[in-house]
Amino acid sequence: MFWDKLSFVYDLMETLYNRKVFIETGVKVAEYIDRKDVVFSIMLFSKKPISPV
16 A cells, blocks of 8 residues: 555654654753752653652
C-alpha cells in the first residue's frame, strides 16, 4: 500500500520535530528556575511508585 511505503518518512519527521520541541521547551523552562528553587521530577506514566524523598 502507498502509506506503508511512506510511513517511515512520517515517523522520522515526527521524531525529529518532537525532539526539537522537547529541547526548546526545556531551555525555556530552565530560564525560570533559580539555583535556590526546589524542582520535583514527576513521572506521570511510571509503573513504579515515586518516593517522596
